[in-house]
Amino acid sequence: MTDEPDAPSDPEMLAAEYALGLLDADAHAAAEARMATDSDFAARVARWEAVGHDWARSAPADDNWSPDDLWQRMEATFPAGRETRALPMPANDVSTAHAALRSSSGWRAGTIAASVAALVLGGLYLGERGRVQEFGEQLAVAEAQSREARSAIRVAQVSQADGAPLLSVIYEGQDGKLTARIADIADQGLVPELWVIGPDGKPRSLGQGTGGSVFVVEITDQMRKDIAAGSAIAISLEKPAPVPSAQPTAERILGAAQLAPVT
Amino acid sequence: MLIRVEQSDNVRLQVENLASVDANLIRSAYLLGMTYSEVANETGLPLGTVKTRIRRGLRIMRERMTHD
Numbered sequence: 099m100t101d102e103p104d105a106p107s108d109p110e111m112l113a114a115e116y117a118l119g120l121l122d123a124d125a126h127a128a129a130e131a132r133m134a135t136d137s138d139f140a141a142r143v144a145r146w147e148a149v150g151h152d153w154a155r156s157a158p159a160d161d162n163w164s165p166d167d168l169w170q171r172m173e174a175t176f177p178a179g180r181e182t183r184a185l186p187m188p189a190n191d192v193s194t195a196h197a198a199l200r201s202s203s204g205w206r207a208g209t210i211a212a213s214v215a216a217l218v219l220g221g222l223y224l225g226e227r228g229r230v231q232e233f234g235e236q237l238a239v240a241e242a243q244s245r246e247a248r249s250a251i252r253v254a255q256v257s258q259a260d261g262a263p264l265l266s267v268i269y270e271g272q273d274g275k276l277t278a279r280i281a282d283i284a285d286q287g288l289v290p291e292l293w294v295i296g297p298d299g300k301p302r303s304l305g306q307g308t309g310g311s312v313f314v315v316e317i318t319d320q321m322r323k324d325i326a327a328g329s330a331i332a333i334s335l336e337k338p339a340p341v342p343s344a345q346p347t348a349e350r351i352l353g354a355a356q357l358a359p360v361t
Numbered sequence: 362m363l364i365r366v367e368q369s370d371n372v373r374l375q376v377e378n379l380a381s382v383d384a385n386l387i388r389s390a391y392l393l394g395m396t397y398s399e400v401a402n403e404t405g406l407p408l409g410t411v412k413t414r415i416r417r418g419l420r421i422m423r424e425r426m427t428h429d
Contacts, residue, residue: 118391
């Protein structure tokens with residue numbers, strides 16, 4: 099298969115790629131510049147943006163909250179090139195857990211890598227071999243893999259009074275990775291601390307972080323079981339400490355939300 | 362003649378299914394904010410191959426939009 103050029107000569111294709119966010123930085127910037135001088139191109143972009151908006155609207159509205167909808171909105175809250183921060187882990191978790199810096203695309207792309215790969219590889223195989231009669235089976239497998247991967251993903255969001263996200267969390271059950279973003283909190287000497295509240299109702303600290311940070315934590319086996327059984331995530335403000343608190347300070351709990359599976 | 366009709370329907374169905382896979386790939390990339398390079402990195406496929414696949418889907422979508 100021959101390589102495709104960096105940018106298509108067909109303005110319709112370029113408009114689609116720009117509107118749907120497929121272009122990499124340089125090509126995106128070039129298309130953006132063209133938007134300002136080429137009204138026909140701008141109109142094509144608008145049509146494709148409408149297609150994208152229809153896809154986004156396929157998720158339920160806020161008053162019919164769903165993890166799928168939240169997943170998409172959370173995507174938008176994790177900007178490219180963000181700074182990430184390691185989250186200190188509780189002392190009793192050190193042997194089994196660690197915090198790691200991650201790239202902006204790691205979590206979002208990694209979680210769906212299996213499903214995307216299945217779709218791409220399945221389609222390529224069939225398209226290039228012409229064995230389209232097997233397509234139905236390939237598609238079924240790909241869709242099953244996609245459903246399985248997505249069912250292992252849980253999300254939660256705690257909002258501030260003005261509706262802006264205070265805490266956004268994505269948990270990937272397949273590898274026990276929890277990615278959290280905490281809004282920039284005016285802390286008055288206190289630091290945000292995250293908690294997993296398991297089916298037994300007991301809060302277990304994920305550790306302390308700082309406002310305005312994004313970090314990834316690989317959590318313990320016990321917490322994985324708790325989350326699989328149904329858990330909530332909570333955030334409180336605590337005094338900085340080398341070892342996470344045993345309990346959240348009740349009057350400084352900022353909010354909590356159920357870690358809900360993405361279906 | 363009947364066999365030929367059935368074959369024709371089968372081919373049409375297969376083409377529609379193939380287009381569906383491309384559309385799903387494009388939709389997934391869009392909703393998850395993935396660029397061509399990110400899809401290529403995550404799938405391990407050559408960038409040119411990814412572009413070919415997605416552009417094929419976009420062309421089919423354009424044709425459908427034109428006919429609608």
